[in-house]
Amino acid sequence: MKPEPGKLGPPTAPAAIVLLSGGLDSATAAAWAGSKGFRLSALSIDYGQRHRVELDRARATAAALGISDHLVLPVDLAAFGGSALVDDAIPVPKERSSDEIGRGIPTTYVPARNTVFLGLALAMAETRAAEALVIGVNAVDYSGYPDCRPEFVEAFARLARLATRAGVEGRPLDVLAPLATLSKAEIIALGLSLGVDYALTSSCYDPAPDGFPCGGCDSCRLRAAGFAAVGIPDPLLSARP
Numbered sequence: 001m002k003p004e005p006g007k008l009g010p011p012t013a014p015a016a017i018v019l020l021s022g023g024l025d026s027a028t029a030a031a032w033a034g035s036k037g038f039r040l041s042a043l044s045i046d047y048g049q050r051h052r053v054e055l056d057r058a059r060a061t062a063a064a065l066g067i068s069d070h071l072v073l074p075v076d077l078a079a080f081g082g083s084a085l086v087d088d089a090i091p092v093p094k095e096r097s098s099d100e101i102g103r104g105i106p107t108t109y110v111p112a113r114n115t116v117f118l119g120l121a122l123a124m125a126e127t128r129a130a131e132a133l134v135i136g137v138n139a140v141d142y143s144g145y146p147d148c149r150p151e152f153v154e155a156f157a158r159l160a161r162l163a164t165r166a167g168v169e170g171r172p173l174d175v176l177a178p179l180a181t182l183s184k185a186e187i188i189a190l191g192l193s194l195g196v197d198y199a200l201t202s203s204c205y206d207p208a209p210d211g212f213p214c215g216g217c218d219s220c221r222l223r224a225a226g227f228a229a230v231g232i233p234d235p236l237l238s239a240r241p
Contacts, residue, residue: 013039016132016176017125019117020044020070022057023203024223025179028191029136030065032178035194041069041128043121047113048078048086053211057202064197069128073120083110085205092206094216098225101218105144108205108218114147118156118175125173126164132174133160141184141226143218153177184226192230199235213237 016038018030034040044058055072062070078086084093084107093106114137121133137148146152157175161167179187191198203223204213213220213236227234 013037014132015039015041015125015128015130016134017121017128017130018042018067018134019121019136020058020062020067021136022054022059022061022201023136023219024184024191024198024201024226025136025138025187026058027061027065027136027196027198027201028187028194029134029176029178030061030067031191031194031196033132033134033176034065038132038134040065040067040134041124041130042067042071043117043124044070044072045117045120046072046074047110048076049110050085050088050092051202051205051207053204053207054202056211057200060200061197064200071124075116075120077110077113077116080111084108085110092214092217094206094214096218096221098221101143101221103144105146106218108143109145112147114145114152115156122160122164122173126166129166130173131171132176134176134178136179137177138179138182138184138187140182141222143222148180150177150180153180183229184222185229188226188230192232197235199239201236
């Protein structure tokens, strides 16, 4: 029997590890995995990001989705620098057009972030006897990150088969990226159909001290365009005092 959308599967259901950032995409990917019958564990990474409010959003999202096995793991990618998301000396790009957002690799790219995150999720998967990793990467309405493309996900799946005990013993893990080819509007529509509470999520790269979005960074603009395309207001903005 499949669980309610977005909820945990029964104890006999196949297990999956979902990378849960606290953003719109990862919340949707988690709800999708729950709707497919997976018993979910969640992994969030505290990597020194300037938008650390997303970790609180990840905790709230995990609770809303019924995910009790939720690990927030510190990994200091800020020690390397090289990205506007981990280095306060590098400004977050603001007010870029959709053409500009889709061109090149922006300063908000964190070097090798998804490779590191999936590697950690892979380790967690082996300890949980999980059959799949779930990641909410998207290669349509996104900021041009190389580690959000389907080719990257496919390559990591090959690595996972080679690098793990499970893979060597004939139990390879699937790496599932259900949102990879969806537009932001399609992602939001999917999440709404699964009961995702987007008021719990945060997508902003440079939030205000009160945690509310700046409205001008690439991620804010993509999120706003997605909600506009489905014809409903962003519930996070609607909740702002």
